Amino acid sequence: MKNLTEKLREEKFLSREEFKILLAQGGEELHNAAREVCESVFGRDIYIRGLIEFTNHCVQNCNYCGIRSGNKNAARYRLSPEEILSCCAEGYELGIRTFVLQGGEDNFYTDERLVEILRSIKQNHPDCAITLSVGERSKESYARLFDAGGDRYLLRHETANAEHYAALHPAGLTLASRKKCLFDLKEVGFQVGCGFMVGSPGQTLDHIAEDFEFIRELDPEMVGIGPFMPHADTACAGEPPGDLQLVLNALAILRLMKPTVLLPATTALGTLSKRGRELGVLAGANVVMPNLSPRAVRKQYMLYDNKISTSDDAALTKSRIAEQMKNVNREIVIGRGDANV
Numbered sequence: 001m002k003n004l005t006e007k008l009r010e011e012k013f014l015s016r017e018e019f020k021i022l023l024a025q026g027g028e029e030l031h032n033a034a035r036e037v038c039e040s041v042f043g044r045d046i047y048i049r050g051l052i053e054f055t056n057h058c059v060q061n062c063n064y065c066g067i068r069s070g071n072k073n074a075a076r077y078r079l080s081p082e083e084i085l086s087c088c089a090e091g092y093e094l095g096i097r098t099f100v101l102q103g104g105e106d107n108f109y110t111d112e113r114l115v116e117i118l119r120s121i122k123q124n125h126p127d128c129a130i131t132l133s134v135g136e137r138s139k140e141s142y143a144r145l146f147d148a149g150g151d152r153y154l155l156r157h158e159t160a161n162a163e164h165y166a167a168l169h170p171a172g173l174t175l176a177s178r179k180k181c182l183f184d185l186k187e188v189g190f191q192v193g194c195g196f197m198v199g200s201p202g203q204t205l206d207h208i209a210e211d212f213e214f215i216r217e218l219d220p221e222m223v224g225i226g227p228f229m230p231h232a233d234t235a236c237a238g239e240p241p242g243d244l245q246l247v248l249n250a251l252a253i254l255r256l257m258k259p260t261v262l263l264p265a266t267t268a269l270g271t272l273s274k275r276g277r278e279l280g281v282l283a284g285a286n287v288v289m290p291n292l293s294p295r296a297v298r299k300q301y302m303l304y305d306n307k308i309s310t311s312d313d314a315a316l317t318k319s320r321i322a323e324q325m326k327n328v329n330r331e332i333v334i335g336r337g338d339a340n341v
């Protein structure tokens, strides 16, 4: 084990078989090595992003997702531009300098509407970064969003295995198209984040090893890894959630592979385990993403069951996370927290 952790640390890559061994056996030694590497790059700093879930309308019907178009039980909402700006203002007061606009793939948000929103946020908060996470769009659309002030874009690749991708998604959604979007985003100039769920139905350790291979090829600035969590109104309702140790092992491997990567301890990880975010940081994560969405709509952006912080306000969510970070000797810093510190 030590050998594999050391090898990964030195060579930044392993064979598929070696990845599988480390994923399965990982544990404390792996997490400690990842934490050391993280500290050597970021010190005790934790970057903070304010998540604004601005629409739960979605034209896609991903098998695992609670806001899939086929879920007729989901009460749909959209935030107005004024509501989005007010979330940003509240986040700014709390010391947040990156706003993440995330939503379903909602055709209401044309390029024109998103451009308008991006410009207004940048006008009010020129010292802040904006991350978009609004799914697959054309390269032209990505370019317009970048030109209007988008800095970063999160688009999880979900799984780098084409058959597994097809099993998780309805016909029409392909891994090839997802990958093309990610490479388009890079070319356009965004800092890019890909990622995947650990424990998604049908996933094997081979698939996760393939994810690492794809991540090496894409070379993104950010990687979002969290556990799959079941949602009652989806085809994946009866599936077990992702395994905590496996998530932590995957985070640690990523940190050793890419020492400077921006790696969040996700809300899903905090939902899977009470100490999930802390454990994520102890395994090499360096980003947290408190929810800035208005309390009134939080329960409606339900990607999976039992999501945490759905009845808290932004200030409480942020102060809870700050406390969790203190518990593991980390400090949330005020700043954009761009890639390549």
Ligand code: SAM
Pocket: 064, 065, 066, 067, 102, 103, 104, 105, 133, 134, 135, 136, 154, 155, 156, 158, 196, 197, 226, 227, 228, 229, 230, 231, 268, 303, 304
């Ligand atoms: N529509 C955008 C997109 O496709 O990237 C952003 C919104 S989408 C809901 C954000 C992420 O939520 C997905 O990339 C997926 O990995 C995650 N997600 C969806 N359902 C989930 C579940 N049941 N458990 C854990 N994560 C889930």
